[in-house]
Amino acid sequence: MIKYMQKTVQAALQQKSRTFAEYMLDLLFPPQCAVCKRNGQLLCPSCLxxxxxxxxxxxxxxxxxxxxxxxxxxxxxxxxxxxxxxxACTYEEPLRSCIHALKYMNQPRLAEPLGQLLAHSYTTSQLAGEIIHPVPLHPARQRERGYNQSYLLARACARLLALPLVDTGIVRARSTPAQVGLNTYQRQQNVSGAFVCTASARTSIAGRSIILIDDVCTTGATLEACAAPLFAAGARAVWGLVLARPI
Ligand SMILES: [Zn+2]
Ligand SMILES: [Zn+2]
Structure with missing residues (x-):
């Protein structure tokens, strides 16, 4: 029952009725810092x-x-x-565990405080984007996970920066195996042509500067594969902004 309610509220979260969904989640599952486990917030200010x-x-x-x-x-x-x-950060603890929890341990609410790291990095890097766009998940993977963590991160970041969020500009046209364990060339081949620009989005993309959001980037191959159809659709600029990269 609790699992069903959690899924229902997560679905509401994904569908943008954030305030009500967050209120319900806080009621059902009082927040606790993912790092120090203190009660009160999903990630406390000192851990952030x-x-x-x-x-x-x-x-x-x-x-x-x-x-x-x-x-x-x-x-x-x-x-x-x-x-x-x-x-925003290097792929080290305690962020590594937070990203793992966000992606694989059914903790979508962590995207909210982690989105603060993206927004801070955007501001300090003096990026000049007009649209925030998440790296899409393949629909089958999204059904399995229940949400796209990059979408949730992008939404949190867009709200903090007061920039429009567009998540339909590109879609993942084919499912690709995980990039883990592949070298740079193999990663490029793995995701080459995996993303396509939607016909309906071409007018909103042409001439605009787009910030692509993802959780982790190693070689940039996935972001490059996303950028290709955006450039082909006439994007003026495409930037990648991720939470973490290995050093
Ligand atoms: Zn903490
Ligand atoms: Zn360089």
């Missing part, structure tokens, strides 16, 4: 502040902490077509 923020210096294009504005091994060997890529 303790996240492994990715601070400069990093490559001004791909955001890699291994690069600088003048030289970057990642950009040299794997240049991105994206206008730029930024990560």
């Amino acid at each position: 502040a303790a996240m492994p923020h990715l601070l400069p210096p990093y490559c001004s294009h791909c955001g890699s902490p291994q690069g600088t504005a003048s030289s970057c091994p990642f950009c040299h060997f794997h240049p991105l077509r994206l206008n730029g890529l930024r990560a």
Whole structure:
């Protein structure tokens, strides 16, 4: 019964009736910090502040902490077509466990406080986007998980930045195996052509600057595969903004 109610409220969350859904969830499942377990909030301010923020210096294009504005091994060997890529944090604890809980342990509400990290990174990186767009999940994967964590992160980030959220510009046209364990070339091949731009979204994308949101990025292959149909539809710029990247 509780599981059913949780699923129902999560469905409401996904359908944007956020205030009522959050109220119900707080009533049924009082929030507890995912890191220190103190009662009160899903991620308390001190644990949020303790996240492994990715601070400069990093490559001004791909955001890699291994690069600088003048030289970057990642950009040299794997240049991105994206206008730029930024990560809020490095993929380390305690953020790694939070992302794992968000994706695999049925904790969609964590997207709200984690979205604050994205919004903060957007602001400090001085990105200039006009539309926030999540990396889509394949419908089968979304049915299985019950939600798209990137959508929830993008929604939280868009609300904090007061930017429009569009989640129908691109769709995942085919399911792809997980990228884990693949090298850069294999990752590119794995997701190449996996995303397509929807006909109805072309007019809203043409000439606009788009911020693609995802949870974790390793080589940028998924973001690049998303950016390709957006550029083809006439996007003026496509940036990637993710919660975390491994160092
Ligand atoms: Zn805490
Ligand atoms: Zn770089």
